[in-house]
Amino acid sequence: MxxxxxxxxxxxxxxxxxxxxxxxxxxxxxxxxxxxxxxxxxxxxxxxxxxxxxxxxxxxxxxxxxxxxxxxxxxxxxxxxxxxxxxxxxxxxxxxxxxxxxxxxxxxxxxxxxxxxxxxxxxxxxxxxxxxxxxxxxxxxxxxxxxxxxxxxxxxxxPMAIAYNHVAREAIMSDPAWQGGDYYPGPGPTKGLAIARAIGMISYRTAELFEERFGRRLQQTDPPQRELDFHSTYAVESYLRYQGEKLVRRFDANSYLYLLKAMDTHDxxxxxxxxxxxxxxxxxxxxxxxxxxxxxxxxxxxxxxxxxxxxxxxxxxxxxxxxxxxxxxxxxxxxxxxxxxxxxxxxxx
Missing domain, CATH: 3.40.50.1820 (Alpha/Beta hydrolase fold, catalytic domain)
Structure with missing residues (x-):
């Protein structure tokens, strides 16, 4: 190597x-x-x-x-x-x-x-x-x-791209379930990886697309949410959470870290x-x-x-x-x- x-x-x-x-x-x-x-x-x-x-x-x-x-x-x-x-x-x-x-x-x-x-x-x-x-x-x-x-x-x-990767790394490595990378055979830092994915999704899209797709709409629930409730969730938040949860089901957190590092070193x-x-x-x-x-x-x-x-x-x-x-x-x-x-x-x- x-x-x-x-x-x-x-x-x-x-x-x-x-x-x-x-x-x-x-x-x-x-x-x-x-x-x-x-x-x-x-x-x-x-x-x-x-x-x-x-x-x-x-x-x-x-x-x-x-x-x-x-x-x-x-x-x-x-x-x-x-x-x-x-x-x-x-x-x-x-x-x-x-x-x-x-x-x-x-x-x-x-x-x-x-x-x-x-x-x-x-x-x-x-x-x-x-x-x-x-x-x-x-x-x-x-x-x-x-x-x-x-x-x-x-x-x-x-440097800007490295900065995005740094925040994603911190999300994974700050999750107690990461255990210094030695979390196998457990599920690992699922929360941290989901947040890292959400950070990535923000950088992959544009403000224009988020405005068009989500606006300031609340996520639809039954019963309907009230915007001023502390735990109310906007549609864009629900989307990012969904993308994170979806990745967690198919991707290893350590691999995510290693591939981020590979990108950082690219020159x-x-x-x-x-x-x-x-x-x-x-x-x-x-x-x-x-x-x-x-x-x-x-x-x-x-x-x-x-x-x-x-x-x-x-x-x-x-x-x-x-x-x-x-x-x-x-x-x-x-x-x-x-x-x-x-x-x-x-x-x-």
Whole structure:
């Protein structure tokens, strides 16, 4: 691993969609965000997290492309992480698990592709933490793909984004049930994780969307609430509580902490040189997608990245759009990003 640690055993959970063609030139790697997993697309009963973009006859058509997505190293959806039990032991790693970086995640994905016999990718794409992985793919393995599509992300994690993560971390680690990360096999810091998720949801959306969806309405109850009662709950509060409780049912708190740290340490220039020096290694075509209202990854930073690529005579294009969904627009506004993704896959940048 990047910090010099050695894991005795690593498992990477993955899913594939579609079929690899005879030429083996239709493979596409999708990198997921913080709480994502390998289940990119699914069914009505069990939808995937990017169903609007990926699937049969969708913008990224799995009848045409062989799509691969793996759960990141450090995650909790089948891949080795802090909730995993080391070989020969009887308790999970907890905080004994080594710090994971975005580069570690990408190297683990490359090892998976080697095992699958994938020698080249048509494209690597993803948003948010997934977009960080996309950029690292282009730097670590510059001739392994034809194009890169980083969305709603950055070349370096900003102080403001680190600040959001800090508050989320404090919520988890201040929960007495966290027990210094050694809470297994118990439920762990469910209250802290739920609050951390609520903090995240605030940063993922916009004031405009909250105003439109919730306004100042009270949550509907029977009997109806009175606004001036101390325990009255606004609809937006109920929404945030619901999102927190939903995540707690499927995510490990320690994994959440480790992945937040991986995002905090993300900086493609770390221990490498200037931005120009680092980007000069990229050989693939690049399509950058940004959201004007993104609170976490400002479009101005992505424009700087785009302009630097162009100054280095790289083949690059940038698409920005406006959406009340803010940062989460890359997941939601698939009819806006889908056409250009399809175009780049077919024709290039």
């Amino acid at each position: 990047e910090n010099g640690a050695l894991l005795p055993e690593v498992k990477i959970a993955y899913k594939t969609y579609g079929r690899l063609n005879a030429k083996k030139d239709n493979a596409v790697l999708i990198c997921h965000a913080l709480t994502g997993n390998a289940h990119v697309c699914g069914t009505t009963e069990r939808p995937g997290w990017w169903d609007g973009l990926v699937g049969p006859e969708k913008w990224l058509d799995t009848d045409e492309y062989f799509v691969i997505c793996s759960n990141v190293l450090g995650g909790c959806n089948g891949s080795t992480g802090p909730a995993s039990i080391p070989p020969g032991e009887d308790r999970p790693y907890g905080l004994r698990f080594p710090t994971v970086t975005i580069r570690d995640m990408v190297r683990a994905q490359k090892a998976l592709l080697d095992q699958l016999g994938i020698q080249h990718l048509r494209c690597v794409l993803g948003g948010s933490m997934g977009g960080m992985q996309v950029l690292e793919w282009g730097i670590l393995y510059p001739d392994f793909m034809d194009c890169l599509i980083p969305m709603a992300t950055a070349a370096r994690f900003t 493609i220039c770390r221990d490498r040189g200037s931005l120009a020096e680092v980007l000069s290694a990229i050989e693939a075509e690049v399509l950058i997608i940004g959201v004007e209202e993104d609170l976490l990854y400002e479009v101005s930073h992505l424009r700087n990245l785009y302009q630097m690529l162009k100054s280095l005579y790289k083949k690059a294009k940038m698409l920005t759009f406006s959406s009340p969904f803010g940062h989460d627009a890359f997941l939601v506004e698939t009819d806006l990003i889908g056409p250009i993704v399809r175009q780049v896959l077919k024709q290039g940048v």
